[in-house]
Amino acid sequence: MKLLVTGSSGYIGRFIIADAKRRGDKVIHLxxxxxxxxxxxxxxxxxxxxxxxxxxxxxxxxxxHIPGRYRGGEGDDPNRFLKRNLEGSVKLFEAAKDAGVPRILFLSSRAVYDGYPATTRLTEDLPLNPTSLYGQMKWEVEQALNNLDVIGTSLRATGIYGHPTPNSDHKWSKLFADFEAGKTIEPRAGTELHGNDLVAAIRLILSLPKEQVANQAFNVSDIVVDRHDLLKAYGEHKGLDRSLPSAVSKSEKAEMDCTKLNNLGWNPGGWPGLNKFVRAI
Incomplete structure (x- = not known):
């Protein structure tokens, strides 16, 4: 397969490139x-x-975006943020269509749902309700893709963890270092997904007939991870005796319903996958 990949040097992009290399695909880095x-x-x-x-x-x-920030990544220049991310994406899609690229896959975000209460089960058929410019931009890019005469699919991904390449940094590198150093860790929970499971979703979408994926969006998430549980597992693995942050009620974080993607054959690693990642560090 020949792939055009934007953002291939970024955290998620490196998962995609590593998978393509294993498969022997040809990649053009944008x-x-x-x-x-x-x-x-x-x-x-x-x-x-x-x-x-x-x-x-x-x-x-x-x-x-501003380094390290997604929501709020526009900083003090929202117009430039939209011009680059919204208008730039639309122009990219149009260039791909003109080049005869039959399939376009856009990495969207769970931020398109941010306006819903934490008790809401987030499904793809909900009216989108972003509360940030980031979420609004992702939603508008999804709409622009759907208006093109191509096989366009959006993946509404949650937080991504894992090593893109062996021994590389990961999203919790600093968290684990602070925990080892005995620093106070703020309680927090979030929906998480291993990068390899996101790549598996991408590969599945690209392999399916167009009538199953064209002009559609799919939730891509796995488990709700509480820092208390995560750091407890890490501490046990490393033999650390450290103070854990308070547990957060799972009802305080809305879960993404991935039934639509599951029904196509996608099955992420769940807690066994997360525990495997922790034990490998």
Missing amino acids: TRSEPDEGEWLPFDLENPPTRLPTADALIHCAFD
Whole structure:
């Protein structure tokens, strides 16, 4: 398979590239900076290329934001944020269509649901209710993709954990380091998904007939992870005697219903997958 991948140097992009390399796929990296290996096409959301090479699919993960922030990633310049992320994505999709790329997969976010109470079971048929410019932008990019005459699919992904490559940093690297150092950890819970399970969802979508995935959005999430439970497992693995943060009620974090994707054959790793990740550190 030949893939065009934006944001291939980012955290999620590296999971996708590692999987493509294992499969022997050809990847064209669409990034600002040239990668260490592989074919490269300079890409910036502010000035996306008007011409793209043909490929089997475009996977759009690139997102321009203040480093370390998604919600609130616009900083003090919301107009520039929208121009780059919304208008830039639309121009990218149009260039892919003109190049004859038959499938486009867009990495959206659970932020499109943020306005719902924590007791809500989040399903794809709910009216979208973003409360941040980030969520609003993701929603509008989804709509723009649906208006193109291509096989367009959006994946509303939750938080991603795991090592994109062996021994690389991961989303909880600093959390674990602070815990080992005996620092006070604030209680928090969130919906989480291993990066390899996200990649499995992407591969499944790309393999299915167009009538099953075209102009659709799919929730992609796995488990609600409380820092108390996560750090308890990590502490036991490392033999650490540290103070744990208070447990958070699971009812304080809305769960994403992934039945729609499960029914197509997708099954993430759940708690066994998370425990395997912790034990491998």
